[in-house]
Structures are given as structure tokens and as C-alpha cells.
Amino acid sequence: MGFHRATGRRPAWRAAASFLVVALAAACAEKPAPPAREAPAPPFELQDLDGRTHRLSDFAGQVVVLNFWATWCPPCVEEMPSLQLLQDSLGDDGLKVVAVSVDERYSDIPPFVAEHGLRFLVLHDLGKRVSRRYEVFQFPETWIIRRDGTLASHIIGARDWAAPGSLEIFRDLLD
Numbered sequence: 001m002g003f004h005r006a007t008g009r010r011p012a013w014r015a016a017a018s019f020l021v022v023a024l025a026a027a028c029a030e031k032p033a034p035p036a037r038e039a040p041a042p043p044f045e046l047q048d049l050d051g052r053t054h055r056l057s058d059f060a061g062q063v064v065v066l067n068f069w070a071t072w073c074p075p076c077v078e079e080m081p082s083l084q085l086l087q088d089s090l091g092d093d094g095l096k097v098v099a100v101s102v103d104e105r106y107s108d109i110p111p112f113v114a115e116h117g118l119r120f121l122v123l124h125d126l127g128k129r130v131s132r133r134y135e136v137f138q139f140p141e142t143w144i145i146r147r148d149g150t151l152a153s154h155i156i157g158a159r160d161w162a163a164p165g166s167l168e169i170f171r172d173l174l175d
Contacts, residue, residue: 041066041145044130046100046123049110054098054123056149062096063173064145065161068131070102071112073139075158080116085162086170087120093174094147100125102139146173 041064045055056064067083069076080099087097097120101109106124113122125131134143144153152173160166 038150040149041143041151042130042133044133046125046130048121048123049113054121056145059096059098059145060149061147062094063090063147063170064143065095065097065170066134066143066145067097067099067140068102068125068134068136068142069099069140071108072103076140077116079140079158079161080118082159082161082163084116084118084120086166089162089167090170090174091120093171095170095174097121098123100130102128102131102136144173 041056043056045053047053065083065086067079069080071077083097083099087095091097099118099120099122101122102125103109104126106126109122109124112118128136134141138156140158142155142159143151144155146152
């Protein structure tokens, strides 16, 4: 009954329906559970665009804005200028923007950084080891890490990081 008599194949609509059921099941599956807020931030070690290694522990005593992004992600591109403004506004007060690119090709990142005039720290997560550790499932995703190394907040999606309300929240974390 499920096969076409003349061709012996399943009708195209049945194949499409089967695919749709599998796709919907995957989309509705539970998202991975991110690290718990108030818990210590998972440590990491990644290289910057000059090949220097950076560890989360290098930023001890600072409020870290750990942003996972990609050059091919429109919302990521949209929020980059406000991340730079956030770093410019509060960097001297102990805030550190750390942008972790998940791009597969390193060669895509330096031209993007230059084109957008980004001066904050950009790291490359080749193989997405760190993004998996933070259970990142879409981009951009941002973790805010307190001075004591605990996770304060997890934000999914693009934001205006330099909006007055955002700056006030960060000033509170820096106090």
C-alpha cells in the first residue's frame, strides 16, 4: 500500500512527510542544558588571531563578556559594534569582552575583525570544543562571568550591549 505499483517506489509525498517528521522531532528535542548560573565558569584555552594562547584564568578579577559568534551569522554581525562600545566604555573599569569565533575557516576571521574595527579580544574555537563545553546551540550566545569566576547570566541572541540599561547592569557587576 505504501509503494507505487508501477515503479515499486514510495510516493514522493510520503518521503517528504517522513523527512518532516524526523526534522520536527529533532527540532523539538530538548536543547542541551547550559552550565548552571552561579556555578564556576568552565575553564578554556584558545588562541587569538596572532596565535597567542589565552585561558579564562587570565581574566581573573575582571567581569568577562564571553560572546560566541560567527562571521556568517547576521545577528552576530549586528551586535559587534555594541560589544566594541561596551569594551570601550567599561574596559578600564575591569570589563573584558572576549569574542569566541566558531568559524570553521580561520581565514574568514581576520578580514572580518579588520572590516568592523574590532579591538577587543577575538579567539578562535576551531572544532567548537569550548562552545560545546558551554552548551552553545545557536549564535550569538553570551555568558557573563563575574569577577570571582562564577556565571552571572546567559543571553541567547543579539543585544545592544552599549544601551544605557546594559551599561548600568555591567556597572553594578563591576562594583
